[in-house]
Amino acid sequence: MELVCYGLNHRSAPVEVRERFAVATSKLGEHALSLREMEGIEEAVVLSTCNRTEFYLAGSSAAEAAEALRQQLGAGGQDHWYEMHRMEAAQHLCEVASGLDSMVLGETEIFGQLKTAYRHAHEAGATGGVLNRLFQRAFGVGKKVRTETSIQEGATSVAGTAVELAEKIFGRLDGCRVIVIGAGETSRQTAQALVSRGASTVFVTNRSHDRAVELAEELGGRAVRFEEWQSVLAGVDVVISSTAAPHHVVQPFHVEAVRRVRKFRPLFLIDIAVPRDIDPAVGGIEEVYLYDIDTLDQLARDARGRRERQIAECRELITRELEKLNLPGT
Amino acid sequence: MDRWALIIATLLAAIGGVNGMLSLRHGHRSGATVYWMVATLVAQLVFLSVRGEARAACPLMGLGEILVFLAWSLTVFYLLVGTTYRLSLLGVFSTPVVVVLQLVALIPGVLESNPQRVAATDAWRETHAAMSVLGYGALALAAVAAVMFLVLNQQLKSHHLGSGLFKNLPPARELLVSLRRLLWLGWVMLSVGVVAGVRMPRTEGSEAHLVAAMGVWVAYAVLLGVLQLRGITGKRLSMWTVLLFVVSLSVFASV
Numbered sequence: 001m002e003l004v005c006y007g008l009n010h011r012s013a014p015v016e017v018r019e020r021f022a023v024a025t026s027k028l029g030e031h032a033l034s035l036r037e038m039e040g041i042e043e044a045v046v047l048s049t050c051n052r053t054e055f056y057l058a059g060s061s062a063a064e065a066a067e068a069l070r071q072q073l074g075a076g077g078q079d080h081w082y083e084m085h086r087m088e089a090a091q092h093l094c095e096v097a098s099g100l101d102s103m104v105l106g107e108t109e110i111f112g113q114l115k116t117a118y119r120h121a122h123e124a125g126a127t128g129g130v131l132n133r134l135f136q137r138a139f140g141v142g143k144k145v146r147t148e149t150s151i152q153e154g155a156t157s158v159a160g161t162a163v164e165l166a167e168k169i170f171g172r173l174d175g176c177r178v179i180v181i182g183a184g185e186t187s188r189q190t191a192q193a194l195v196s197r198g199a200s201t202v203f204v205t206n207r208s209h210d211r212a213v214e215l216a217e218e219l220g221g222r223a224v225r226f227e228e229w230q231s232v233l234a235g236v237d238v239v240i241s242s243t244a245a246p247h248h249v250v251q252p253f254h255v256e257a258v259r260r261v262r263k264f265r266p267l268f269l270i271d272i273a274v275p276r277d278i279d280p281a282v283g284g285i286e287e288v289y290l291y292d293i294d295t296l297d298q299l300a301r302d303a304r305g306r307r308e309r310q311i312a313e314c315r316e317l318i319t320r321e322l323e324k325l326n327l328p329g330t
Numbered sequence: 331m332d333r334w335a336l337i338i339a340t341l342l343a344a345i346g347g348v349n350g351m352l353s354l355r356h357g358h359r360s361g362a363t364v365y366w367m368v369a370t371l372v373a374q375l376v377f378l379s380v381r382g383e384a385r386a387a388c389p390l391m392g393l394g395e396i397l398v399f400l401a402w403s404l405t406v407f408y409l410l411v412g413t414t415y416r417l418s419l420l421g422v423f424s425t426p427v428v429v430v431l432q433l434v435a436l437i438p439g440v441l442e443s444n445p446q447r448v449a450a451t452d453a454w455r456e457t458h459a460a461m462s463v464l465g466y467g468a469l470a471l472a473a474v475a476a477v478m479f480l481v482l483n484q485q486l487k488s489h490h491l492g493s494g495l496f497k498n499l500p501p502a503r504e505l506l507v508s509l510r511r512l513l514w515l516g517w518v519m520l521s522v523g524v525v526a527g528v529r530m531p532r533t534e535g536s537e538a539h540l541v542a543a544m545g546v547w548v549a550y551a552v553l554l555g556v557l558q559l560r561g562i563t564g565k566r567l568s569m570w571t572v573l574l575f576v577v578s579l580s581v582f583a584s585v
Binding site for chain 1: 492
């Protein structure tokens with residue numbers, strides 16, 4: 001008995017290749033059954049999502065069958081396909097179930113998609129002792145990875161880190177008001193991330209007003225003339241600053257002037273400019289939380305490091321679980 | 331029996347607190363804290379019912395009973411307010427206060443070993459005692475929320491964000507909202523207690539106690555007034571809340 005995984009995914013193939021081999025959900029069982037009719041294959045499951053198409057095969061000569069399948073698929077662009085055998089294939093299935101192989105690490109949708117694929121194959125009578133045990137174990141491992149590790153935690157980009165911090169300060173961002181000073185790319189990404197989490201009002205100001213209007217339109221916000229941004233400060237919760245100014249744009253007196261009007265509410269300042277736009281002394285004001293690009297980048301790097309350690313832990317957990325299974329074909 | 335119930339209540343709160351803190355060290359919140367606090371509440375109720383039966387009145391005679399009543403009140407408010415999502419960590423911060431209050435009550439001599447039946451009860455006196463202590467329970471929980479805010483604020487300001495505690499603390503604004511609500515609730519209850527205190531029959535020493543209680547009431551009123559009218563930073567609001575609560579404990583000392 002041999003176990004083989006043959007497939008392509010978002011890392012190995014671009015969307016125009018993936019879409020050629022996508023299988024409709026309603027056809028998954030039928031497809032798995034047709035694979036079982038191939039010589040040397042006794043069990044099959046077909047998984048097809050927007051990010052991957054994979055064939056899990058078990059049989060006396062599944063490797064040869066996979067070769068036959070490759071020719072049958074006429075797989076133009078052979079480079080896009082990967083083939084895994086025995087333990088490697090089982091490990092891969094568990095990683096898919098756990099979200100480790102997903103575009104968004106740890107996402108949960110794949111778990112449901114994998115269950116659907118298995119159910120269709122099972123109902124069509126395309127699975128047997130090996131794949132039934134393997135898939136059941138993969139579902140168990142997927143749940144365990146999500147409950148025992150925290151692979152999804154911690155933003156790994158500057159924009160994501162800024163959003164996480166905003167949520168730590170304000171909770172839900174619904175109703176949060178944001179001003180973007182300087183219409184650079186990182187500030188656009190950060191503002192967009194805040195809007196996607198519920199920030200309701202975005203003001204954009206830039207030395208070139210046209211650019212501010214452009215970005216404001218993109219974010220569904222309002223452009224403010226550069227000389228007027230201070231008047232908006234009293235009403236906002238988050239300031240994202242990324243101008244090319246060689247001096248500090250936001251200084252302590254700007255914030256001091258609006259503290260009373262703001263009733264000393266928390267104010268989150270994100271300085272992603274180099275040289276810095278916000279005078280570090282502003283961070284000394286009690287209700288102000290000031291983060292510059294270096295701090296945000298460091299936090300994102302820390303999160304990436306933690307995530308890598310978590311992935312290694314998940315892989316160890318998967319290996320341990322599979323060893324316990326002692327499955328024929330692996 | 332009553333002393334044993336109090337010892338059990340203290341142990342349960344301590345176990346809940348330690349369990350919660352250990353979970354935090356491992357980077358997650360313990361869902362069990364709330365159950366330990368429910369068990370603590372049950373043991374506190376046993377203590378209070380035994381004492382209440384012995385007194386044939388609300389068990390609020392002497393420092394020991396008042397401290398236990400305060401710990402019970404804090405537990406009740408935690409279970410009412412703190413068990414909502416994201417504020418469950420309030421339990422981990424509340425348990426040390428509950429434990430300390432009950433431990434003080436357990437010091438020999440603090441709690442009357444043979445509670446005497448109260449000869450004549452007075453509705454104003456009972457209302458004053460019960461509402462004041464309930465009010466202090468809410469204010470104690472406000473102080474706990476204030477400590478949580480101060481911890482979070484310090485971590486956010488100094489960019490030390492890697493701890494399990496930071497990950498599990500509720501957002502700063504939510505803490506401030508809870509803090510404000512608890513202050514209002516505590517102050518309103520305290521107001522009822524003070525009004526009842528003015529109406530109750532005077533005894534020796536009750537004058538000084540009432541003056542101290544009114545002083546606390548005025549101090550909280552000023553804090554709420556400033557908060558409402560002028561606004562105040564989260565840090566200052568939290569520091570004042572903790573300070574006022576600690577000072578207000580002196581009212582009990584003057585009982």
